[in-house]
Each structure stands twice: as C-alpha cells, then as structure tokens.
Amino acid sequence: LRSSLLTGFSIPGRLEKLIVTLFADDTTVYLSDLDSFDNLEDxxxxxxxGSRAKFNITKTEIIPIGSTEYQNTVHHNHMIGPLSSKIPQNIHIVQDKECIRILGAWIGNKVSTHAPWNKVCKEIEDSLEHWGKSHPTIEGRRLIVQMTVAAKTQYLTSAQPMPDVITTKLEKMVHTFLWGDAQAGGINKQTMHSSHQRGGKKLVDIHARNDAIKLKTL
Incomplete structure (x- = not known):
C-alpha cells in the first residue's frame, strides 16, 4: 500500500505519507480526495x-474526514473524491453520531464521548446480572467484578478516557452487585480496595485505576 499509487494523508513535519496502519488482522487505510476507491481494491x-490471504472487502467501513460539506458529498455521491470510482453499495459509510470500533477504540464524527461507554456499561450490566443469578459468595463477586468491570474497561480507558459520569455509574453497579440495593455495604469501600494484608479484598478501584492510566499516557 505504501508503494502504491494512493496519495494518502500528508502530515506536517513527516516525510512519509500516511496510507495504512496495521494491527493483527485489522487494516486501516487513509485515502485523500485525490484517491480512487478502485485503486485501493486493485x-x-x-x-x-501474492500473500494467498483473503481480504473481506464487505466488512469495510468508511469514515469521511474533513469539512461537513465534504462529508455530505461523500454520503450523497458515494465517492471519496471527483477522481474516485463509486464506492460499492454494500460498503457502509459511517453516518454522523455513529461510531465504529477501530483497534478497541470507538471512532466517528460528532460522536458523544459517552456513546462508546454506554455500550460497555450495558454489556457489564448484563454480565453482572447473569452472574448474580448463581448467588456467588462475596469473594466470588469480587472476582466477577475484576473480570467484568475491570477487564472490560481497562483498554478502552487507555484509548478513550472514561468520563466521570461513567465512572460513577460503574461504581454504583459494582456496589449493587456486591451488596444489593442497600445504601451502605457490609464492608466500606476503602477496606474493599485495600490489600489482603490490610484486611481488604483488593477490589478494583476504578478512580485510582483510571488516574494511573492517565499518568502513563502523559
């Protein structure tokens, strides 16, 4: 792709143009309005x-980047530019306020910062409800919180910082899962977060975990 006829993106201060990023079996291609979609397909x-691999073109999704006028033109004409061939109808062009997942992060135009997190919260809520039906012990509930709330949010938090309102929502979900609807739990939150040596349960502290992730990205 980098040696192809594609123009890609020019980034100030960098000699190489940005055309493609790869991770495992995910490929993200950057096309300018001077490129043609059929050149990409070729x-x-x-x-x-050459590689004997198979590229599933039907799973391709396109996010128009640029002015609102340009984005509207892409949607209307189903073309990325005046020199481009038509984008096949079976390829999805992402609409405003719609987000798609790229390498664990949710990307889109005019997307609320809460949008991807609402999906994650719903998944966690459903998972906790499912596990709750087995009536686990308090230690079992702690382990379930670690592998659902902690595990399902850690990577996304590093890619897209968790909004405070989502942090509060998750903490309430954890409290309800541990202690039911009671306002006060059997063990206070600070003790639950403490290590076993200090008499705690080493329950994930979402606030502290998020702060640690922020420090790593500085």
Whole structure:
C-alpha cells in the first residue's frame, strides 16, 4: 500500500505519507480526495494474490474526514473524491453520531464521548446480572467484578478516557452487585480496595485505576 499509487494523508513535519496502519488482522487505510476507491481494491487484490490471504472487502467501513460539506458529498455521491470510482453499495459509510470500533477504540464524527461507554456499561450490566443469578459468595463477586468491570474497561480507558459520569455509574453497579440495593455495604469501600494484608479484598478501584492510566499516557 505504501508503494502504491494512493496519495494518502500528508502530515506536517513527516516525510512519509500516511496510507495504512496495521494491527493483527485489522487494516486501516487513509485515502485523500485525490484517491480512487478502485485503486485501493486493485492494490488489495494484488496483495491477496501474492500473500494467498483473503481480504473481506464487505466488512469495510468508511469514515469521511474533513469539512461537513465534504462529508455530505461523500454520503450523497458515494465517492471519496471527483477522481474516485463509486464506492460499492454494500460498503457502509459511517453516518454522523455513529461510531465504529477501530483497534478497541470507538471512532466517528460528532460522536458523544459517552456513546462508546454506554455500550460497555450495558454489556457489564448484563454480565453482572447473569452472574448474580448463581448467588456467588462475596469473594466470588469480587472476582466477577475484576473480570467484568475491570477487564472490560481497562483498554478502552487507555484509548478513550472514561468520563466521570461513567465512572460513577460503574461504581454504583459494582456496589449493587456486591451488596444489593442497600445504601451502605457490609464492608466500606476503602477496606474493599485495600490489600489482603490490610484486611481488604483488593477490589478494583476504578478512580485510582483510571488516574494511573492517565499518568502513563502523559
């Protein structure tokens, strides 16, 4: 792709143009309005023939980047630019306020910072409800919180910082899962977060975990 005829993005201060980023089996391609979609398809077909791999073009999703006028033109004409061929109808062009997942992060135009987190919260809520039906012990509930609330939010927090309102929502979900609807739990929160040596349960502290992730990204 980098040696193809594609123009890609020019980034100030960098000699190389940005055309593609790869991770495992995910490929993100950056096309300018001077590129043509059929050139991309031809390049991918050539690569697949040489590598004996198969590229699932039907799973491709396109996010128009640029002015509102340009984005509207892409949606209306189903073309990325005046020199481009038509984008096949079976390829999804992402609409405003719609987000798609790229390498664990949720990306889109005019997307609320809460949008991706609402999906995660719903998944966690459903998971905790499912586990709660087995009536686990308090230690079992702690382990379940670690592998649902902690595990399902850690990577996304590093990619897209967790809003405070989501942090509060998750903490309430954890409290309810541990102690039911009671306002006060059997063990106070500070003790639950403490280590076993200090008589605690080493329950994930979402606030502290999020702060630690922020420090790593500075």
């Amino acid at each position: 390049t991918l077909a050539e690569w697949c023939n």
